[in-house]
Each structure stands twice: as C-alpha cells, then as structure tokens.
Amino acid sequence: MSSSRPAPAHLADLVSRNATERPGHDAVRDLSGAAPLTLSWAALDAAVSAEAARLRAxxxxxxxxxAIGLPDGAAYCVAVFGALRADAIAVPFGTGSVTRELEIVFEQAAPVVVVAAAGDRVAAGCAQGCGxxxxxPPDPAAPAPDAPATGGPADPERVALIVFTSGTTGRPRGVQLTHRALLANRAQAAELRPAPVNGVDRVLLALPLYHVYGFAAGLLQVCWMGATVVLPGPFDPERLLATVVEERVSVIAAVPSLFRSLLDLRDAPAEGPDRLRSAMGGVRLCTSGGAPLPSSWLADFRGATGLELHEGYGLSEGGPVITTNDLGRPAKPGSVGRPLPGIELRLVDAAGRPLSEPEPEPEPDELELEVGSEPDDDTGLIALRxxxxFSGYWPDGSGGPDADGWFTTADVGYLDADGDLFLVDRSSDLVIVNGFNVYPREIEQVVAELDAVAEVAVVGVPDDRTGEAVKAVVVAVPGAGLTVEQVDEHCAARLARFKRPTVVAFADELPRTPTGxxxxxxxARM
Structure with missing residues (x-):
C-alpha cells in the first residue's frame, strides 16, 4: 500500500481498495480442495459483498x-470479510473445538449467526444451545448483489474481532480488537525494511486463520499490500515443499514446528542434500512466531536453506505483532527483536514501576541489607503502549490499557545492550503448543473431574515437533485403579487436541516448594 494514500478506517475497505486498484491480481490461492481455487481481488470483493448481504438477510x-468456524480456505476469507462488511463482529473458532469449550465461547459472545461447515455437529449443537x-459456508464464487449494502461512516473504534484466549484462570475470555488496532498493526509492520509483505509477494500461510497470528499478521498483512495468499490445505511436509515451488512462494509465515518438519525432509534417502535449498530458492523471507524458536533450529534451517528464520513476539492483545528481529540482517539467536515502529515497550516490576526508574531510597536501617544486584535485576514484566x-476484554472492556495507554502483559523478559528483547517466560505457567496458548489450570480442572483423581498438576515439557507438549502428573485415589487410557479418553472428549496431555504420569504426591x-x-522432570 502506497504511503501516499490515506489509511483505511475499516478492514473490509482493504478488499474493496485492492479490487479497484488491481482487480485481476490473484488474492487467494486455495489448495485445500480437490482442485485449486483462485480468487482475484475483484472476485473476492464480490463474494464478500454477497456474504454481507446474506448475513444481513x-x-x-x-x-x-x-461466529465463524471453517477450514482454512477461500470460504473462510469470504466469511470473515463478509461479517466485517456487514459491520458485525467476527468471532473465529477452530473446527476442532469440543462442546465444552465452544459452549463457554458462545455463552459469552452470544452470536446471532454461526457460520460452520456442513456436518460440524459440535458447532450446530452449540449454535442451537445459544439460539x-x-x-x-459462503460461496466464494458468488457474484456481487445487485444492490450493494450501504452503511454509516466507518468507525475505526468499532470492535472488529473478538479472539477468545484462555485466561490465567483457565476460562476463555474475549480480546476485543478494533478496526483501528488491527489496521495500526498492519501499518506498523509495513514500515519495516525490508517489508514483511510487498505487492508482488505470494505468501504461504501454513497456519490456522482462526488464530490471530494467521489472520491478522498473515491474511490482513497480505490484504494491506494487495499481495497473494496461498492456503495449502491439510499439512503434509512433502506437499508443502512442492507447493513452495509450484506456487512460486516468496514468503513463508509459520510456527517453528513447521520449519522443523521441513528440516526433517533433508534426510530423505532418495533426495539430494541440497533439496531444501533448491526448493526454497524463490523464497526471500521466512518469519516464525507463535512459539519460542530453539536456537538450534535457526542454525539448522540456515545451513539447509541459506535463509534466516526471523522470530518475533506477539500476543492477541497487541494485534498481534509486537517485536521482530531485523529482517535485513541475520537473526539473533534467542532474541525476538525490537518493537515495531510506533510501539513502545518497557519492562516493569510487579508494582508496574518501570525498571529504568530508580528504586525509592531505602530507610536508613535498611541500608545494611544491600548486598548488590542479582543477575535477574533487569528482568521484568513486558509493558506495551x-x-x-486491544480495547479490553469482552463484554465490558475491562483489563485493557491504563489511563496512560500502557498494558502490562504476563510475559517476562529482558533487554540486551542492543535493545533486543529476550523472553524469559511467556507467563508463569503458560504452555505453548504449536503457537497455541495452553493454561495448566484449565487442563487441571478437566482432569480433576475424574472421581479417581485426588490431585493433578500440569506443566509444559519440551517437544521436538510442537515446541512444548502438555504433561499431567496425577495423584490417584488409593485403590481407584486409574489408568492413563482413562485420563486420555476423558480429555479427548473435553479438550481441543493441542490442549490434551501427551504425557500422563502418576505420583504418590505432587512436589511442592517450602511455601506449599x-x-x-x-x-517436569518426574
């Protein structure tokens, strides 16, 4: 998007603007079906208007x-932008949601309409339950209606998206993202040099669009520049690598585990050692986010492809991208980089006081207790402005930025001498599986529903494929005869796949600190 043009005030304007300026350019390449589907910007704009009309009817x-729960593809893109063009609030949810989780989301969001795939019994049942x-799904080939929908002037402070994430209590809460917030984050990212997306890029998004990273940092950034998004369908490393070549992909945005899967293809005996490097020859940029990137993966990927993996840091409340490694230089191992232009970041203590501020002078009788600084003195909670x-949590806007515009996250980090951010912990107990947040308390509550469970605690453990995996340590009621299979079966019916414990261990008692x-x-070591 040219810097000379005024920024749009409404997300759906991104589609209509591209349809006007480059109507025949590919907007979406959907490879999820039996045959590839291509939508130009003009065709996408028409289908979005048709969907807005359908929703209003x-x-x-x-x-x-x-509420929108569809597989990644052209229909998903049409559904979300159609809801936005109708001036509704889009509430994305995963197609693999289980009844318990979706009921909580629908109870809070109170959707008027649920758009879901045929045969999705969970979505259908929850829709009926909330009225x-x-x-x-919408028809991606639908023509524009004869009478285009008309609405009032665009209000950038109108909520566009509610993203439900599990809070520290384990109960999902809705992050309210306005048109202003999401568009501002796209403008901030577009100021980076080199730009993460430009108008001639073909961007492979091998991550779920219902996740804020896939939708906002991925799809919306493509829309901001009028580029092309390539949606590869169900994940398969071999197929993905072929797609990179066949679709002339120039940018890949994904979670670390996807890049790890591509690295595994190096060892295919029938292929040469330069297979990855050759296949990735047309790719100019790879960005990794959603979960920590192990330094060894970064080095291995560079050695196998000649490309850097650029890691960033983000969260739903930030729209979502907050920091990124410098896209024009080698990535710094372990660092998530510096804030995007227009974002202020500082570290604060538990009381919200910036670490850069001098501590209050101690009382005279406390001076003798001063023993020098600790190594962790420069580590603090990450605060943003x-x-x-976001504009607080649904429905009343509570928990948002303070009166001065600062929002203190639960994430802990430190800044090195260059001003680059390093994450120490994404929160005290948070487990991140393939870029998805899993809060132990939610899993513990589900496992504790079993009568044979006396006590349970959940923790994250390293996993070569997903970054982290969920481990549950269970203290069973004596003589109950509880088995791993019973725990697995109980969780499978109540939790999304990425939240389910992949390791279940039994113990006579849970380990505790001196404070209990x-x-x-x-x-994690048990």
Missing part, C-alpha cells in the same frame, strides 16, 4: 457477533 445488524442461526493495542506451591520444574 439472516438478521445480522451492526455490532452483532458472527443462534446456523448458516453453511501503541495504537495497536507446586514445584513445576520438579514436576
């Missing part, structure tokens, strides 16, 4: 919530 009014109307921040808290580091 179904009773959707400005400010209403439209929402169920609609099938910028136009990309669960010793989670010890737990």
């Amino acid at each position: 179904a009773g959707v009014r400005p400010g209403d919530r439209v 929402a109307r169920l609609l099938p 910028g136009p990309n921040l 808290k669960i010793a989670r580091r010890t737990l």
Whole structure:
C-alpha cells in the first residue's frame, strides 16, 4: 500500500481498495480442495459483498457477533470479510473445538449467526444451545448483489474481532480488537525494511486463520499490500515443499514446528542434500512466531536453506505483532527483536514501576541489607503502549490499557545492550503448543473431574515437533485403579487436541516448594 494514500478506517475497505486498484491480481490461492481455487481481488470483493448481504438477510445488524468456524480456505476469507462488511463482529473458532469449550465461547459472545461447515455437529449443537442461526459456508464464487449494502461512516473504534484466549484462570475470555488496532498493526509492520509483505509477494500461510497470528499478521498483512495468499490445505511436509515451488512462494509465515518438519525432509534417502535449498530458492523471507524458536533450529534451517528464520513476539492483545528481529540482517539467536515502529515497550516490576526508574531510597536501617544486584535485576514484566493495542476484554472492556495507554502483559523478559528483547517466560505457567496458548489450570480442572483423581498438576515439557507438549502428573485415589487410557479418553472428549496431555504420569504426591506451591520444574522432570 502506497504511503501516499490515506489509511483505511475499516478492514473490509482493504478488499474493496485492492479490487479497484488491481482487480485481476490473484488474492487467494486455495489448495485445500480437490482442485485449486483462485480468487482475484475483484472476485473476492464480490463474494464478500454477497456474504454481507446474506448475513444481513439472516438478521445480522451492526455490532452483532458472527461466529465463524471453517477450514482454512477461500470460504473462510469470504466469511470473515463478509461479517466485517456487514459491520458485525467476527468471532473465529477452530473446527476442532469440543462442546465444552465452544459452549463457554458462545455463552459469552452470544452470536446471532454461526457460520460452520456442513456436518460440524459440535458447532450446530452449540449454535442451537445459544439460539443462534446456523448458516453453511459462503460461496466464494458468488457474484456481487445487485444492490450493494450501504452503511454509516466507518468507525475505526468499532470492535472488529473478538479472539477468545484462555485466561490465567483457565476460562476463555474475549480480546476485543478494533478496526483501528488491527489496521495500526498492519501499518506498523509495513514500515519495516525490508517489508514483511510487498505487492508482488505470494505468501504461504501454513497456519490456522482462526488464530490471530494467521489472520491478522498473515491474511490482513497480505490484504494491506494487495499481495497473494496461498492456503495449502491439510499439512503434509512433502506437499508443502512442492507447493513452495509450484506456487512460486516468496514468503513463508509459520510456527517453528513447521520449519522443523521441513528440516526433517533433508534426510530423505532418495533426495539430494541440497533439496531444501533448491526448493526454497524463490523464497526471500521466512518469519516464525507463535512459539519460542530453539536456537538450534535457526542454525539448522540456515545451513539447509541459506535463509534466516526471523522470530518475533506477539500476543492477541497487541494485534498481534509486537517485536521482530531485523529482517535485513541475520537473526539473533534467542532474541525476538525490537518493537515495531510506533510501539513502545518497557519492562516493569510487579508494582508496574518501570525498571529504568530508580528504586525509592531505602530507610536508613535498611541500608545494611544491600548486598548488590542479582543477575535477574533487569528482568521484568513486558509493558506495551501503541495504537495497536486491544480495547479490553469482552463484554465490558475491562483489563485493557491504563489511563496512560500502557498494558502490562504476563510475559517476562529482558533487554540486551542492543535493545533486543529476550523472553524469559511467556507467563508463569503458560504452555505453548504449536503457537497455541495452553493454561495448566484449565487442563487441571478437566482432569480433576475424574472421581479417581485426588490431585493433578500440569506443566509444559519440551517437544521436538510442537515446541512444548502438555504433561499431567496425577495423584490417584488409593485403590481407584486409574489408568492413563482413562485420563486420555476423558480429555479427548473435553479438550481441543493441542490442549490434551501427551504425557500422563502418576505420583504418590505432587512436589511442592517450602511455601506449599507446586514445584513445576520438579514436576517436569518426574
């Protein structure tokens, strides 16, 4: 998007603007079906208008919530932008959601319409339970309606998206992202040099669009520049690598585990050692986010492809991209880089006081207790300020930035001498599986529903494929005869796949600190 043009105030304007300026250019390449589907920007714009008209005919009014649970593909893109063009609030959810989780989301969001795939019984049942109307996926080939929908002037402070994430209590809460926040984050990212997406890029998004990283940092950034998004369908490393070549992919945005899977293809006996390097020859940029990137993976990927893996840091409340490694130089191992232009970042203590501020002078009788600084003195909670921040949690906007615009996260980090951010912990107990947040308390509550469980604690453990995996340590009721299979079966019916414990261990008692808290580091080693 040219810097000479005024920034749009509404997300759906991105589609209509591209349809006007480059109508025949590919907008979406959907490879998820039996045959590839291509939508130009003009075709996407027409289908989006048709979907907005369909939603309004179904009773959707400005400010209403439209829940969308579809596989990644052209229909998903049409559904989300159609809801936005109808001035509704889009509420994305995963197609693999289980009833318990989706009921909580629908109870809070109170959607008027649920757009879901045919045969999705969980979505259909939850829609019926909350009184929402169920609609099938939109038609990506639908023509524009004869009478285009008209609305009032665009309000950038209108909520565009509610992203439900599990809070520290384990109960999902909705992050309210306005048109202003999401567009500001796209503008911030576009100021990077080299730009993460330019107008001639073909961007492979091998990550879920219902996740804020895939939708906002991926799809919306493509829309910001009028580029082309390539949606590869179900994940298969061999197929993905072929797609990179056949679709002339120039940018790949993914979670670390995807790049790890590509690295595994190096060892295929029938292929030469330069297979990856050759296949990735047309790729100019690879960005990794959603989960920590092990330094060894970065080095291995560079050696196998000649490309850097650029890691960043983000969160739903930030729209979501906060920092990134310098895209024009080799990535710094272990670092998530510096804030995007227009984002302020500082480290604060538990009381919210910036670490850069001098501590209050101690009382005279306390001076003798001064023993020098500790290595962790420069580690603090990450606090943020910028136009990309969310507007609090649904429905009342609580928990948002303070009166001065600062939002203190639960993430802990430190800054090196260059001003680059290093994450120490994404929160005290958070487990990140393939870029998805898993809060132990939620899993513990589910496992504890079993009568045979006396006590349970959940922790994250390293996993070569997903970054981290969920481990549950269970203290069973004596004589109950609880088995791993029973725990697995119980969790499978109540938790999304990425939240389910992949390791279940039994113990006579849980390890605790002297103050009675669960010793989670010890737990991980059990």
